Amino acid sequence: MDAIARRTAALYDLAVPDWPGVIEFYRCLAAQASGGVLEVGCGTGRVTQQLAELAHPLVGLDNSPAIVEIARAISQSIRWVQGDMREFDLGEHFGLILIPGHSFQYMLTAEDQRSCLGYLFRHLVPGGTLAVHLDHQDLQWLAGLPATAGSRFEPAPEIADPRSGDRFAVRKAWSFEPAAQAATVVSEYQEYGERGEPLAFWRTEPLRLHCVFRFEMEHALHRAGLEAIEVYSDFERRLLRDDSREMVWIARRPPA
16 A cells, blocks of 8 residues: 555545535434445445444445545454455345445446446345445536546645644546546645645546436446436435536335
8 A cells, every 4th residue: 555545544534525405414324224234445444434323233344544544443343355346245135325425436447347246236125225426426526627537736724633733735636538438637736834835736637427318327227137216416305407516316226
């Protein structure tokens, strides 16, 4: 595990804040679930930890060793697994599976999507629920992006580490490949001490995300044998609109 991966993982919760209403939304789903909860693409387990009194067992799966290491340090009462969402076998079945924070968009091909959803299906109990949070694609924004990764950096909100007092100026460069239906982001971090002195600088490797569209997702769910129940524009359960920025899908494995 390299130093950049460790440093970026340590800032994950500061750099990726919660969406409005997201925790209460997932808590409601967990309270209604008949069985345990699996969070796929769990990051540091920020969601999973807040479901602890509502479900058992609780399992978090993430592909990043650095992120899983942090999750294990935060909570030892939850089972944390480092693994690929395209192919995993936990030996358990769950009443609820969550894929929060656009993590399903790491599935870059139709085969990635098919494999991931197939394994999710196999890990759900009959009648179990799947919740998937995605971007609702902004075509105008995508069309304005350059084609070359890392070619145009723009400032993102500055973040501060409350533990050390250090500040981090963040810049992100997005690009878009229409033929691949993929957006790529490269992030730069400049770390400053309490007195404003520069401490460190690093740049992440390009990170590709698949741009999923509504009926593509509905088709993918049906192909995996899952029933698409609802699609919302946010965690307040408002209907999807042309100007919506998010898609929140609720699907289920049909009852036996």
